[in-house]
Amino acid sequence: MPAPTSSASSVSPSALPPLLRLRDETFDPANLGAYNLYLLASPARLQVAVADVERRKFVVLEDYQLPLGGVPALATQHDFLGLRGWNAVRLAVTGRAFTLLPAPLFRAGDEAATLRLHHTPTPTEVVRHTTHPGLELVNVFAADATLAEWLTATYGATGRLLHHTSALLAGLVHQRGAASPRRLYLNPGPQELTLVVLGQHLEYCNVFPCTTAEDVVYYTILVMQELALDPDQDDVTVWGELTPDSAVFSLLRTYVRNVHFGTRPGNVQYSYRLNDVFEYRYFDLFSLHFA
Template sequence: MNTINTHYRLSHKIQDETFSLAQAGQCNLYIALSQKAIRLAVASTERNKFVVLEDYELITVFSPMQVAEQLRLIAQENELLQQQHWNMVRVSVSNQHFTLVPETLYDPAHRQDYLRLHSDLNPTQDEVLCYRHSGLEAMNIFAMDGALYQSLQELFPERSLQVVHLTSSLIRSILHQTPRTNLRSMYAFVERNYVTLLVTGPGGLEFCNIFHYVSEEDFIYYIIFIMQEQKMSPEQETLTVWGDITHDSSLFNILQKYIRQIRLGKKPADVEYSYKFHDMFEHRYFELYSLHLCE
């Protein structure tokens, strides 16, 4: 391997001793891609249980093309990405290039036009994809860098992949485990430099967007601003948080300063986890686990 081009490190790995690659046909492979990390998980469809997790941190990576390069480098030494016989391969991509459109208004011929209203789409470089939210009667239209999309196709030439946007996996998981009530609730999924905010209410999903932050002040500004826009009170509402945040981080400290009730979220229910997952924080890797709940 050309180490000059290597900009990743394996920061976490879990594998249940009962798993082997010979079981791939009875397992799903999940891949979560962002500019800061490439994360893999394996779930047994027979046991409805997560049995493998690998977290690759990306270092000095600044573009989707560089993410694609690192994905190919990881695949050269990673048996999960070399295996072709998974029951299913489902991938999520994290970026700000997405929009939700009511299914009744959706025309496949115009999905690029819908997306252009909300993001700087490059039709010669971006792959425009969509995911149907049956429970919402909505389509999530999103763009994925063409180089990254092509690298996935090259990794798994023998099968079709399902690619979804990060927001789709979060929406599916949150709506799945949140009972419908007359109360409105706010949720935050934290990545390095990005936070996804969602609001649910009696009618289901009411708000969803991704914000880029550089400082703790940016981070809390977006959360308070959206709370105010949604007529929610930082003094009264409970904010549920998942993702790359810890109790002793500066982000968590500023949340506590401005929002009275903060709750760290839990892993998605209705799926089992190997005992080796029990030592991890419940709120970590939510985006990866949530891929199991997509259709």
């Protein structure tokens, strides 16, 4: 579906044509201390959101194909990405190079050794970790070293690097509540599918490579079988890069009876400018507000 484009007259647009640009008229780049900046980076895309801290309201949503040189190159052509002075900056990276482990088993300094059981970091990667106090988990992950250095150089101590599964889990915990039933959650992204099973505790979280509708259905059914979920009985909630008339969703409904789209994280507001975007889109980006 073609992405709507809108920008407030008080801010100059990026030099690069966006896939999506929605900005509330109240957004004031001259007062960045009033806002949090949230970034979700995949190998070819950057999603951007800005939240007004005092009003707890999202006032900017943008989506870009990354140019050669990635996020740092895009920032040099963007009107506010390279600016300092934000209240907080959170940058999440996608990818399969992550592992979750119980917080009591984690020891600071063991990040590389822990991740090496699942992924061998390359010379161009750094290994970091973030904690999930609500789930008593630690997420150890690899990220592009150049991107991590850019984050620190641009935003200093204000910038925080994390894996996108941390944002997704934070959003799920925030939205579900304590008494929510055991459920499978799907979040398809660019060339990837994140699957989460959450009941009273986190039971499963993994990222699979996906390029076709058949891939999405295969991994969904595989995880349901492994965790004794019934495609005819159990609910499946979907966010992410889908449309109701897409081949992926149509095929998924053939094999899973109770599949439906999720909604945006609650307890925050969204500018009317975002009304043109499906509510199940950008869930992990918005969930950075709670990570």
